[in-house]
Amino acid sequence: MAKVGVKSVMKKLAVIGVDVGGTKMTAALATESGQILRLLRTQTKPEEGAKGGFRAICEMVRNLLREGKQKGFGVARIGVGFGGPVDFQRGVVYLSHHVQGWENFPLKAEFENRFGITTSVDNDANAGTLGEWMFGAGKGINDLLYVNIGTGIGGGIIADGKLVRGWRNLAGEIGHMTVKPEGPICTCGRNGCLEALASGSAIGREGTNRFGRPMKSEEVFQLAEQGNEMAKQILAEAIDALAFAIGAAANLFNPKLVILGGGVGEAPEHLLIEPLRARLPRYTLPQTAEGLEVVRAQLGYDAGIMGAVALAITTIDAEG
Amino acid sequence: MAKVGVKSVMKKLAVIGVDVGGTKMTAALATESGQILRLLRTQTKPEEGAKGGFRAICEMVRNLLREGKQKGFGVARIGVGFGGPVDFQRGVVYLSHHVQGWENFPLKAEFENRFGITTSVDNDANAGTLGEWMFGAGKGINDLLYVNIGTGIGGGIIADGKLVRGWRNLAGEIGHMTVKPEGPICTCGRNGCLEALASGSAIGREGTNRFGRPMKSEEVFQLAEQGNEMAKQILAEAIDALAFAIGAAANLFNPKLVILGGGVGEAPEHLLIEPLRARLPRYTLPQTAEGLEVVRAQLGYDAGIMGAVALAITTIDAEG
Numbered sequence: 279m280a281k282v283g284v285k286s287v288m289k290k291l292a293v294i295g296v297d298v299g300g301t302k303m304t305a306a307l308a309t310e311s312g313q314i315l316r317l318l319r320t321q322t323k324p325e326e327g328a329k330g331g332f333r334a335i336c337e338m339v340r341n342l343l344r345e346g347k348q349k350g351f352g353v354a355r356i357g358v359g360f361g362g363p364v365d366f367q368r369g370v371v372y373l374s375h376h377v378q379g380w381e382n383f384p385l386k387a388e389f390e391n392r393f394g395i396t397t398s399v400d401n402d403a404n405a406g407t408l409g410e411w412m413f414g415a416g417k418g419i420n421d422l423l424y425v426n427i428g429t430g431i432g433g434g435i436i437a438d439g440k441l442v443r444g445w446r447n448l449a450g451e452i453g454h455m456t457v458k459p460e461g462p463i464c465t466c467g468r469n470g471c472l473e474a475l476a477s478g479s480a481i482g483r484e485g486t487n488r489f490g491r492p493m494k495s496e497e498v499f500q501l502a503e504q505g506n507e508m509a510k511q512i513l514a515e516a517i518d519a520l521a522f523a524i525g526a527a528a529n530l531f532n533p534k535l536v537i538l539g540g541g542v543g544e545a546p547e548h549l550l551i552e553p554l555r556a557r558l559p560r561y562t563l564p565q566t567a568e569g570l571e572v573v574r575a576q577l578g579y580d581a582g583i584m585g586a587v588a589l590a591i592t593t594i595d596a597e598g
Numbered sequence: 599m600a601k602v603g604v605k606s607v608m609k610k611l612a613v614i615g616v617d618v619g620g621t622k623m624t625a626a627l628a629t630e631s632g633q634i635l636r637l638l639r640t641q642t643k644p645e646e647g648a649k650g651g652f653r654a655i656c657e658m659v660r661n662l663l664r665e666g667k668q669k670g671f672g673v674a675r676i677g678v679g680f681g682g683p684v685d686f687q688r689g690v691v692y693l694s695h696h697v698q699g700w701e702n703f704p705l706k707a708e709f710e711n712r713f714g715i716t717t718s719v720d721n722d723a724n725a726g727t728l729g730e731w732m733f734g735a736g737k738g739i740n741d742l743l744y745v746n747i748g749t750g751i752g753g754g755i756i757a758d759g760k761l762v763r764g765w766r767n768l769a770g771e772i773g774h775m776t777v778k779p780e781g782p783i784c785t786c787g788r789n790g791c792l793e794a795l796a797s798g799s800a801i802g803r804e805g806t807n808r809f810g811r812p813m814k815s816e817e818v819f820q821l822a823e824q825g826n827e828m829a830k831q832i833l834a835e836a837i838d839a840l841a842f843a844i845g846a847a848a849n850l851f852n853p854k855l856v857i858l859g860g861g862v863g864e865a866p867e868h869l870l871i872e873p874l875r876a877r878l879p880r881y882t883l884p885q886t887a888e889g890l891e892v893v894r895a896q897l898g899y900d901a902g903i904m905g906a907v908a909l910a911i912t913t914i915d916a917e918g
Contacts, residue, residue, distance in 0.1 A: 435851065437769075442850075442851050443758065444757070444886075445740070445853060446852055446885065451886065454849050456845065456846065459881075523846075526776065530769060530770065530775070530851075531769050532764020533764065563768065566764075566768050
């Protein structure tokens with residue numbers, strides 16, 4: 279639990295979470311146990327660049343601080359989940375994939391200077407992992423793997439009750455594990471990454487290629503649901519790639535639970551999770567596969583903001 | 599550091615490490631910082647079963663306790679590295695691959711009853727990882743991957759200064775990561791595991807198959823050193839498989855360092871580590887590959903006993 283000073287002992291403790299995404303930015307005031315007291319949301323305006331985005335999130339944070347004060351809360355920590363790579367130790371954004379001008383932006387220092395509150399900044403995959411672990415499908419599980427399958431594939435690992443960040447905060451990149459060395463080219467420039475075989479974009483690309491007309495992953499799932507053999511084959515190949523990569527991770531980390539999130543993760547269970555469960559033992563040691571559960575993420579639309587809140591809370595616990 | 603009681607404050611602190619291997623059993627009295635004060639060794643006698651083995655290690659421990667007392671040391675912890683799977687939490691051996699009768703042997707409880715000293719028991723891959731991290735090539739590195747390439751392939755992961763054990767103490771099994779789904783059958787019964795492609799046995803098997811006469815991995819390395827093209831090709835394939843698996847692990851947990859141990863790990867650097875370094879970027883995200891070091895293990899013949907000593911020391915630190 280947080281160590282509290284004399285002054286804050288007299289107040290109820292709260293945190294602020296901020297989720298900086300490509301389409302929307304969200305900020306929330308939450309209790310120490312993650313109950314949302316107030317939520318603010320605004321559209322991301324890429325044309326206003328990092329400067330405009332930063333101004334907008336600062337305004338939301340200011341409003342939440344004011345509201346917290348009125349309600350008798352002291353804000354112990356701010357957590358920011360950012361849609362792009364982040365140097366967690368220094369709290370510096372490397373870049374945004376959606377908005378110009380975030381390159382090497384010292385978000386932690388800027389927040390701390392402005393608001394006088396210790397701030398943790400991390401990428402949204404790490405924050406999302408913490409969110410599902412604290413508030414979602416992973417509650418109470420000390421060893422888990424989170425895989426977010428959307429346009430791309432990201433992920434995170436909780437080992438012995440702690441997020442694995444790695445040397446340079448680059449851990450969790452299951453989407454760029456090579457599955458088929460001669461497979462299709464990936465956004466990262468290499469061939470046959472999991473992301474190039476099993477993401478929403480990859481499934482849509484295969485649908486487009488094989489059906490000969492533009493197709494999104496949703497339609498491939500719909501066609502498979504209707505019994506279309508070609509669509510079922512596309513999904514079987516994507517699920518085989520997922521089993522390969524998740525099995526590799528399971529052999530390395532021996533998790534109790536795998537959580538599938540993101541848009542593709544929300545596909546009907548019998549089209550994704552059930553066949554994945556059946557395929558995992560092909561790529562996983564028997565003892566490791568035994569009792570390994572695969573479930574859907576629970577936070578859905580709220581994953582981003584609950585991840586930012588979880589980041590704030592866990593970094594209080596870690597650092598006092 | 600260890601929390602010490604009133605009584606032990608008056609003594610110098612020591613630990614005892616015990617390495618139970620398939621060919622030899624070793625026990626050592628060491629200082630809290632891992633300096634070996636006394637080392638005892640005995641041959642493993644499989645014909646005497648677990649009972650005989652247990653008797654032999656108890657005798658070594660008793661002798662070391664006596665010697666420690668004479669030298670004014672209080673033994674704070676015993677660490678046992680065991681050559682087979684272990685339930686670390688309960689300190690129960692699942693089985694030995696070499697000696698009958700170890701099935702479900704409660705080694706921790708038996709030691710604690712006999713000697714009155716808290717005892718940690720783990721498999722030798724985990725102990726070996728801790729040893730290289732505390733005393734070998736991994737000193738001072740918080741995020742590393744240890745890969746032991748011998749007859750089989752084992753390994754371990756240190757993430758943020760802590761051994762990753764996983765839910766059931768089965769983590770670190772990089773040897774059973776699938777690399778080629780249609781590849782040769784592995785000891786685990788599945789196809790194309792790293793161990794079936796890059797272990798000493800696998801390299802020897804390929805030599806035997808391609809040269810048409812019985813061959814061990816050492817000879818394949820010798821022939822490659824002399825410029826033999828077929829031997830060079832066998833090594834190139836094994837190294838490609840290693841790069842595949844190590845790259846996958848690096849993408850997942852972003853280590854600073856990869857340590858290669860075991861018999862094959864001792865091959866000349868220009869035949870193994872240099873080509874491996876060159877091949878890693880094929881399977882690793884650029885940012886993750888950048889600055890990732892690959893080095894040879896340092897403990898060699900002493901890996902087992904230093905691992906057991908490291909296990910004793912790290913579990914004092916963790917549990918007080």
